[in-house]
Amino acid sequence: MMIRRAGKHAVVLGAGVGGLLTARALTDFYDGVTLVERDDLSGEGREPRRGVPQGFHAHALLPRGLRIIEELFPGVTEEMVADGAVPYEMIVQLRMIMGGHEFARTPTGERGISATRPFLERHLLRRARELPTVTVRDRNQVTGLMTDVARVAGARIAAAGRAGDEEELPADLVVDAMGRGGRTLAWLETMGFDRPAEEVVKVEVSYATWYLRIPEGALEERMVLVGTYPGQPKGAALCQVEGDRWLVTLGGNAGARPPADAEEFFAWVEEVVPADVAEAVRAAEPLGEIGVARIPASVRRRYERLTRFPEGLLVAGDALCNFNPIYGQGMAVAALEALAMRECLRDGTEGLARRYFTAAARALDPAWQLSTGADQAMREAGAARSRQARLMGAYIRRLQRAAAHDAEAAVAFTRVTGLLDPPSALMRPSVLWRALRG
Ligand SMILES: Cc1cc2nc3c(=O)[nH]c(=O)nc-3n(C[C@H](O)[C@H](O)[C@H](O)COP(=O)(O)OP(=O)(O)OC[C@H]3O[C@@H](n4cnc5c(N)ncnc54)[C@H](O)[C@@H]3O)c2cc1C
Structure with a gap:
């Protein structure tokens, strides 16, 4: 149901978690919403895709993120559980070891779900596709913007592999949700606008992930999170996920590098996780190879401080602010930004960019404060x-x-x-x- 009409057509660039949640929020205000995605989304979506390589690694969904996702797509949590996502009670079946201390296990009334990132995205995509006003244009690369003096009037896209053959998608609103490589900085320069100030916090994080089969009953908990802290840059996340598997991600913070070698992988696990968990990991059946990733820095773009910004353009998700992934905040923050956009559109489109960037900055401030504070320490x-x-x-x-x-x-x-x-x-x-x- 439309809450307040803001225009005919909105285009969201990038169909990651940020893009999918943004598209859902925009359906309340636009007659049609088009999601443009470079990757092929026609398959089953069980494997990490090229445009989201981080999907191989643990993707913990913070409780606030799950609540918002459920608000935007009612019933999706139960659908995911029915399809194999692993529900857990916080902090009873979630074992937290923070600052080297294993937390008391006690009910909080919150329930979480554990699943891989491709699984979560597949469910959000399915729900987005069910919305009658959403069109998904996958296998299409965003090549640029349609502009009209100081206003963005749509996006230019090209079918994968046909960069010279552009198509124009006129729109009242375009949202850049293309992740860390978002293109808005370059577009602003081309249009004669200033780039926003950037806060860059060097984090030098490395991940190594292995999928394992741990026999049922070997571990009571569903998830084990071991945080890094000053003096101990080695952490780990062990998550039971769909398909009767465990996903073990080793996280090295502030320059520590987890190994891609099996024996050293086990040694890291034994160093950081409780002995009974390490024993279960040692006895597990490995599924495939160890995969690695490196994240050099967290980057926050201060669009809210710009005095001039083109009309008809917004930025969301990692393209606006990306975090040290060790704290698992990215998807929850993308969800908070989608809510901020919805709130702003409820008040119309007058001064939308200024109001949205201010609201998004306020919404993401706590996460930024927590992660950069810990990184600095x-x-x-x-x-x-x-x-x-x-x-x-x-x-x-x-x-x-x-x-x-x-x-x-x-x-x-x-x-x-x-x-x-x-x-x-x-x-x-x-x-x-x-x-x-x-
Ligand atoms: C190693 C790692 C681990 C992480 N772990 C967690 C975690 O535990 N919990 C958590 O909440 N977050 C985690 N994150 C962060 C999380 O992945 C992101 O914050 C979240 O996915 C939101 O990102 P997004 O949708 O903005 O961008 P992305 O997920 O990067 O999606 C961008 C999309 O845009 C598409 N695209 C890019 N360029 C173009 C183009 N030119 N044309 C068309 N399409 C294009 C891409 O194909 C992709 O689909 C992690 C990140 C990393 C790197």
Whole structure:
């Protein structure tokens, strides 16, 4: 049902998680929404695709992200569970080891689901395709924008492998959701606009992932997350996923490199995860090869600070802000941005870019604050830091230590990192008291 008409046609560039959620939000306001995607989406979508190579690695969906996805596509959580996604109760079947402390396991009332990224995307794509006003143009590469003085009037696309043969897609709104390689920076320059300021935080993260078959019953939990912390740049995520498999991703933060060699892979697992989990991994049946990835930096583009921006163009998902993946925030933040866009469109299209970029910046601020704060602490372990940064780091360490035996401290920490509560919730007197006593 249309909530308030904003125009005839909107085009979303890129059909990753960001693009799919954006397209869904736009169906409330435009007569038609076209999703343009370079990859072939006609297959079953069981394997990571070329345009989303990160889909091979663990993709934890933070609780806030799952809530928004369910709000945009009601019933999709149950559909995914029925199709094999693994539901788990937080933080009972999710084992969290943060700052070197294994958190007390206690119900929070939140349920999560564990699945691979291609699985999640396949379900969102199916739901998007079911919407009568959505058209998916896969196997089409975005080649540029249609422009009209200071306004974007549509997109230019070319069928895969036919770059010279362009087609024009006129639109009232174009959203760049093409991921880390989003093209808006270059387009702004061509149109005579300034580029936004960029905040670049060097993270030097490396991943190594192996899919394994762990016999049913060997592990009680559904997911084990081991965070990195100053002095320990090695982490891991073990997730039971669809297809009766486990996905084990080793994460090296601040320059640490997980191995692609089986024996060294096991050694890393044994170093960071609890002994019973390591034992189950050692005894597992490997499925395929170990795959690796490297992420040099987190990048935030400050579009909200620009004074001039073309009408008819917005940016969402990783193209707007991408994060150190170790904290699992990207998809939840893309979901928050889709909600921000929906809220802004409810008030019409007047000054849309300015209002949307401001709202999106506000929505993603907590995630950026959490991840860059932790990254700074990682990089500067042992180095001189500001008094405030040192105090905050010491406080978080105390809270993590308290969370090992204090269920409420564990819940408070998990709700903030799951983006359900703002970071300021960690400073509530009841939490402060637990950390200090802890
Ligand atoms: C190694 C790794 C691990 C991660 N782990 C997590 C995690 O645990 N939890 C989490 O929430 N997030 C995680 N993320 C982040 C997450 O992948 C992204 O934040 C999320 O997918 C949103 O991205 P997006 O949709 O904006 O872009 P993408 O997912 O990158 O999608 C962009 C899309 O645009 C298409 N495209 C690009 N150029 C063109 C073009 N010219 N024409 C047409 N189409 C084009 C691509 O094919 C692709 O489909 C991880 C990222 C990495 C790199």
